[in-house]
Amino acid sequence: MAEIDMEHITKRYDDGFEAVKDFNLDISDGEFMILVGPSGCGKSTALRMVAGLEDITDGELKIGGQVMNDRAPKDRDIAMVFQNYALYPHMTVAENMGFALKLAKVPDAEINQKVAEAAKILDLEQHLGRKPANLSGGQRQRVAMGRAIVRNPSAFLMDEPLSNLDAKLRVQMRTEIARIQQRFETTTIYVTHDQTEALTLGDRIAVMRAGILQQVGAPSELYGSPTNLFVAGFIGSPSMNFVPGEIDGERITTPIGDMAIPDSIRGRLQSGPGGGRGGVIVGMRPEDFEDASLVGDQSRGITFKTKIDVLESMGSEFYAYFVLDSDKVSSRELEELASDAGAADLPQQEGSQITARLEPASKVRQGEEVELWFNTEHIHLFDPESGKTLLGSNGSATSDTAAPAPAST
Secondary structure: OOOEEEEEEEEEOOOOEEEEEEEEEEOOOOOOEEOOOOOOOOHHHHHHHHHOOOOEEEEEEOOOOOOOOOOOOOOOOOEEEOOOOOOOOOOOHHHHHHHHHHHOOOOHHHHHHHHHHHHHHOOOOHHHOOOOOOOHHHHHHHHHHHHHOOOOOOOOEEOOOOOOOOOOOOOHHHHHHHHHHHHHHOOOEEEEHHHHHHHHHHHHHEEEOEEEEEEEOHHHHHHHHEHHHHHHHHOOOOOOEEEEOOOEEEEEOOEEEEEOOOHHHHHHHOOOOOOEEEEEEEEEOOHHHHHHHHHHOOEEEEEEEEEOOOOEEOOEEEEEEEEEEEOOOOOOOHHHHHHEEEEEEOOOOOOOOEEEEOOOOOOOOOOOOEEEEEEHHEEOOOOOOOOOEOOOOOOOOOEEOOOOOOOOO
């Protein structure tokens, strides 16, 4: 095992395009670090530079305290798990898992022992004599994991290893990967486009946008204290709602009504970078809404009436969709998120489209006007010009941050 330090790493191609820009990230020994972001943000390029599959233009990469910039991939003591499994079709499961050890001229008896141990951990013992073509997608991914495990490397590098699996199998394999990493305590960098994977797997998450590191922190920190609009909109499912607002003294004017600034938010606003007056972008997470009839103490929030356009029953909860009569929030960061989600080309309605997550006991009905409640103590405030949060720390651990690209309004 080893720590991995990426200091001012830049990847610049011959045409001048910078895929990764001044990237700084320290990964502790045994830590499970997630690199997450939309397609093309540079996360896989960063991983490939750690692996030695991409040259580093500027900066310094250290593994275990040793500079690795000019070391060949085979000399970095890392094992990589790819999206497409990268198994040899003519080899059996056992031969695939032990192939790297065979190339390293490890004795056959030792190879067989390590393969057997890995197969037991991954529940592959009954498949050791089979070829990859005769395995399911999940079994092939476990073989790829086994091939990495038998090497006992200093670090695991995983490049979207679950993206080819169906939804149910992805959940199962997430659990397997988390269990394996905890068992071996091997330093791991895991690249994913799926923020649900990021939140459930990582010790810490590094969010990237356009080659720039946006924020690094524990899942709870990125969820509760996003540093800018991009992180706020990317982390969380369903994603955060954004509406225009105006701060005037002790109150915030929003499309759902005027709300008093809670003491907890006022303190963070005063300690934040924004000064606390004028136009803002208000962030409201879907889970902070509720059917007002189910809320006993409504003093911590605000109630308002709206018409439910669409109601989706998820069994354990409802997703309610409605439109507020207000101007839409416009920013380059949110447009990028919409494009990545495939929503940029969909017909857009007038007003601000809102998603609320409601308890299954809710009696709201599609097409009806209902009264909802919003918990104002969980409100988020962002600067419309820069896209940065206006709130200071809420007491969670500090994180490394990088300035985002300016937002446009």
